[in-house]
Amino acid sequence: MNLVKPEFGLIFWMSVTFLIVFFLMKKFAWGPILKMIHEREDSIESALNAAEKAKEEILQLQNNNEKLLAEARLEKDKMLKEAREIKETIINDAKAAAQKESQRIIAEAQNSIANEKMAAINELKSQVALMSVEIAEKILRKDLSKDESQKALVDTLIKDIKLN
Amino acid sequence: MTLFLNLFLIVFLGMSQKVVFAHEEESHQAQIEEKFNAGKLILEHVGDAHDWHIAGHFSIPLPIIIYSQAGLDVFLSSKFEHGHAAYHSEKTNLTYKLIDNKVIAVNDDGSANEELTASLYDISITKNVAAIFVTVILLCWAFISIAKKYTNNPGKAPKGLQSFVEPIILFIRDDVAKASIGEKHYKRFMPYLLTIFFFILINNLFGLIPIIPGGANLTGSISVTLTLACFTLILTTISANRHYWHHIFAMPGVPSWVLIILTPIEILGFFLRPFVLMVRLFANITAGHIIALSFFCLIFIFGEMHPGAGFGFSLFSTAFTVFMMFLELLVAFIQAYVFTLLSAVYLGAAVEEPHHHEEAHAH
Numbered sequence: 001m002n003l004v005k006p007e008f009g010l011i012f013w014m015s016v017t018f019l020i021v022f023f024l025m026k027k028f029a030w031g032p033i034l035k036m037i038h039e040r041e042d043s044i045e046s047a048l049n050a051a052e053k054a055k056e057e058i059l060q061l062q063n064n065n066e067k068l069l070a071e072a073r074l075e076k077d078k079m080l081k082e083a084r085e086i087k088e089t090i091i092n093d094a095k096a097a098a099q100k101e102s103q104r105i106i107a108e109a110q111n112s113i114a115n116e117k118m119a120a121i122n123e124l125k126s127q128v129a130l131m132s133v134e135i136a137e138k139i140l141r142k143d144l145s146k147d148e149s150q151k152a153l154v155d156t157l158i159k160d161i162k163l164n
Numbered sequence: 165m166t167l168f169l170n171l172f173l174i175v176f177l178g179m180s181q182k183v184v185f186a187h188e189e190e191s192h193q194a195q196i197e198e199k200f201n202a203g204k205l206i207l208e209h210v211g212d213a214h215d216w217h218i219a220g221h222f223s224i225p226l227p228i229i230i231y232s233q234a235g236l237d238v239f240l241s242s243k244f245e246h247g248h249a250a251y252h253s254e255k256t257n258l259t260y261k262l263i264d265n266k267v268i269a270v271n272d273d274g275s276a277n278e279e280l281t282a283s284l285y286d287i288s289i290t291k292n293v294a295a296i297f298v299t300v301i302l303l304c305w306a307f308i309s310i311a312k313k314y315t316n317n318p319g320k321a322p323k324g325l326q327s328f329v330e331p332i333i334l335f336i337r338d339d340v341a342k343a344s345i346g347e348k349h350y351k352r353f354m355p356y357l358l359t360i361f362f363f364i365l366i367n368n369l370f371g372l373i374p375i376i377p378g379g380a381n382l383t384g385s386i387s388v389t390l391t392l393a394c395f396t397l398i399l400t401t402i403s404a405n406r407h408y409w410h411h412i413f414a415m416p417g418v419p420s421w422v423l424i425i426l427t428p429i430e431i432l433g434f435f436l437r438p439f440v441l442m443v444r445l446f447a448n449i450t451a452g453h454i455i456a457l458s459f460f461c462l463i464f465i466f467g468e469m470h471p472g473a474g475f476g477f478s479l480f481s482t483a484f485t486v487f488m489m490f491l492e493l494l495v496a497f498i499q500a501y502v503f504t505l506l507s508a509v510y511l512g513a514a515v516e517e518p519h520h521h522e523e524a525h526a527h
Contacts, residue, residue: 002211002264003386003450009229009286010212010387013293018363018391021300026355029307033333034354036314043319 200468202461210381210453213265213291214241218376226294228267231285234258241288250274292388295380299366307362336361336504344508349515353508356399360392361504368449368496372489383499384449386442393442396507397435404514437510441503448499452492459484 144150217223225242234256243251244262250270252259258280261270267288269280289297306325313326322330341350341357367382382388410416412430414423459481467474 002266003207004446006387006390007212007286007290007385009288010290010292010385011391012287013289014296014388014391015394017296017300018359018395021304021363022356022359024304025307025359029304029311030355030358032311032315033307034337034351036311036318037330037333037337040319 200461200464202458202465205461206454206457208265209457210384210450211265212380212385214244214262214267214288215246216291216294216376217379224376226289226291228260228288229286230258230260230267231287232256232258232269232280232283291380292382292385295367295370295377295382296388298377299363299370299382303362303366332361333358340501340505340508344505345512345515348517349512352403353399353511356395357504357508360395360507361500364392364445364503365496365500368500369493371449371453372492372496381450381453383445384453386446389442389446392445392503393438396441396510397438399507400438400510400514403511405517407516407518408514437506441506445499445503448495452488452495456485456488456492459488 144153214228215223215225225240228237228239228241228243230237237253237256237258237260239251239253241262243249244260247262250259250261259270259272260267261274261276262268263276267284267286269277269284271277307329310326310329313323317323321327336357337350337354341354345353364383367388370378371381371383373379412434413427415426415430418426463474463478463481466477
């Protein structure tokens, strides 16, 4: 039957044409097409990977930011605390200095008061002595004008000496 | 777009086939008042020819190339006047005649010289060969332009024809080549698999178009499927590794007395696989064509009984042929896929590495 009988001519042309087409297509069609598809797939994959990486980086960045923020907050607290301490020490120091100064002033004042007092007492003493000499002179002048009174005085004086 | 193509195919198949048949019947009746011979007509349409029929009495004559010991003869098939005349070549001093679409050498008195005919190499550009050229040029043009698009827009999304072809290429790569051959070796065979797939597909589809440039039953020609199967066989043979040959000639883990039975079977299987490839494609495509043509022939068989019956049956027959066309369209894709898939499976077996030694022992 002719239908299932292979024809030499057709096989010949088919082989020749197919081989030529195969090599032509391999070089000019399939090669570039497969290469480009592969490259595109690679680029898509790398793009996806890059996106994933970027996402991770952003996440990391966010974490970093939070960490930085926390650190900054801590730092602020620390600084505030230090400032408070410094303030307190300054106030305490100032208080202490003021106290010392006031004590010194008070002591000085007391000193000068004491000195003034001594001087006043001494002055008073000398004044009193002078006044008592004057009084004694006046008394003596009046009493010793009479003989008996002189004699009485001498007696008391002698009595005093004996007692000593 | 495919829908339009379908409609186009169907409309043209319906129309032109009717025209062709009507014409054929006319001429048959005009020549000799013989009865309508459906079998002969179908086989003529399914088989090869030395001219490419267009419409009516008009057909394109194709070159006839005959190589014999006397030399090379090249002339147009129109010299035969559709088999009515003999052609005498001055150069080789041979006389040729066309009988049943076959070129034969004849003696001076006009009788066939069988001895001489057997020594001829007929490498004529027949209808099928011309159809190969047409489809192949189309194939190269289409895919090289697609390749250019790829190289001109690297990394861009496919467009136009490119986006139609790319899923098919990816399908063949991922589901045929990678799945059957394996990640390691598949790249080597991709160009071959893609070429046979698209070659078979385009010729299956062109075979469905009844008018030029279609009309040739190329993938339903045993010579073509034989050649394709031979290429798969050759490629399998040259890329086969030791493991493969070892499996054929001495299946590992099988006692030697079993090998006496097994080895011939394996060797037979080696040739049987491409043989099956050849027959499957040939039979599927030819059968589809024969069925579609048979339905049309029925119109004329009924018409011979009564014109009214012929007309009545033509409605039924057209409806059935439309259905057949859809089926054939499906078959066109399926057979191209099956041929490629089985080729890939055979190639995969040829390059398979003995990684599962226990498993190899098991079977």
